[in-house]
Amino acid sequence: MEKQKYCLNCGAPLHGRMDKLYCSEHCKDTWHNKRKSRIRKKRASVMSVLNNNHEILTALLQSGRTVWITPLVEAMGFKPDYFTRLVEIGSGSIRCECFDIRYDVSKTKLSRITQMPDYKKERQVENGQISFAAKS
């Protein structure tokens, strides 16, 4: 005897085909809409962290100071685990980008904060492949 299955959306017992996941089209649509909503909320929360990191990096860049203590920057709200690109992993630190700002970060310091050049101007096409000749 097969184990009773239940609708993923409302929990009602399912009857009929064995691969059925929902009791009705309404439940199927509702479940997918909830799923899409959760994904949108997650993306928005990640974008919010990235935007906040970018604002902090912009302020650090404008200060003119070149080396910052990571725990101090974290106390400002910076979250080092969020970045848009991992450029390089060095000994004890990583070089990351948050949109157009590149920086080195380790557990102890955040340094070499630089504004990236406009990639469109630096883009080169060689042998049909696009390469980026960004200067750091």
Ligand SMILES: [Zn+2]
């Ligand atoms: Zn249902």
